[in-house]
Amino acid sequence: MKTYGQYIRTNENDIPELDPFVYIEFYEAHIHPYDEFLIDEKPERIYQGITAKEFFQQYKDGFLHFIRPILDDKRLDKLQSELENEGKQICMFNMFILATFLTLRGKSRYVFLLKPQIKDTLTALNKVNKITFTNEDGSCTESSSKNLIKEVINALEAKKDSDKNRYEIEKVVTWDKVSNNSIMQSYFVHDMTVFLNRYFPLKRKKDAQISTKEVELILYLMKLMKLSKEELTNKRYWQLMKIYTKISQQVTDIGHFTIKGQEMLIPMIFIPYNIWSKGKIDWTEYEMPGIDLKEGTTIQF
Structure with missing residues (x-):
């Protein structure tokens, strides 16, 4: 497996070494969704899901034990060569760390569970x-x-x-506590697709966001992250992207908050009691979790 020069840095002892955080730092700086507040005249960002800093704290012992399995992975090696032919020099060690981060980001997003009406x-x-x-x-x-x-x-x-226009919050939990695996998979494929499209801004066939080989890479990484038992198909990739679209368009409502006199609109996900009380949420064409927020609707925290 190749290590490209743009991923090599010189450490404090002037020794060249692989920089394993190039991709995650790019994602945090240019892609990771956040809301910004001006608190005490200082801008404060609230990210959706775990931040890179929190991720590094969880893995403070480092990532060295990941290197050998990745370098010895023949599937990743083959994908790297095929993607290089498309003009993309992808560092698979960086990719694995980003995949680990995005898996945690999907699981750690907060949702608001509503009390029964x-x-x-x-x-x-x-x-x-x-x-x-x-x-x-x-x-x-x-x-x-x-x-x-x-x-x-x-x-x-x-x-x-x-009380049809009045809601109360039962509790706040992370996505993985109430969602089935397809939701976690949909977050992963979407976030990874956005990254590859932005980090490698090359023209793809038919103006697609990513190439077929990039889809294969995403699906294989998803298997390595244990989000799937086997490498899923290209057809399943598009199904998962469709699920993500449903979540972002149908479930995210806007919360209007005033923090220290500053009014802000924050995307929030509210799950009705009749959905989350049944167990893990299954996104289908016919059952779309969500509440109809109209003017005059109140939500009590």
Whole structure:
């Protein structure tokens, strides 16, 4: 496997060595999505997902143990030669580290899980025979009175649409806690595609973002990251890109915040109770998690 000169740096002892962070530093500087705030007259960036600095802290012992397996990987070696024929001198060690970072970035993005609304509670009820009231101190009172149960359910039915424009946050979690693997895969292929397109700004056939060989590289790296059990097909790559488009267009709502007098719009992902309460989220054509935010809608944190 080749090591190209542009990835070699001189260390403090004037010894040439491979710079393993060229790609991740480029991604952080030019691609990584963020929102910027002016706090105490100083710009502060809030990145979507783990930052490069946080990533380096997690791997403070270094990446040397990755070198030999990558250098000995015949599939990566073949892909490197094929991509060089396309005019792209790709450092596979840099690529592996970037892939590790992007995997963590996809998993570490935060989503907001919403509490059930009245209609969600009613949907879950079936032949209720007991009601439990929990006091503020944690103590509980139960009742199996049919009259009481009937009165409570009737009251809920009468008010089932009263909170349709009011939401409350149950908890904030990272994507990997609620999503199935296809969502993690979709983030990975999208982020890697954007990187290859931006870092190697060459004209591809039919004005595609990346070439077929670059798609093969992404899918093989995804397997190395254990996001897939086997190397997926080109067709699956496009399915995953479509899933990412669904997430970005259908699920990301805009939160309007005021921080120290400065108004900001922040992309946020809200997952309704009737979706996340069922377990891992499966993105399909027919079930698109999301809430319809209209003027007057409130979300309580």
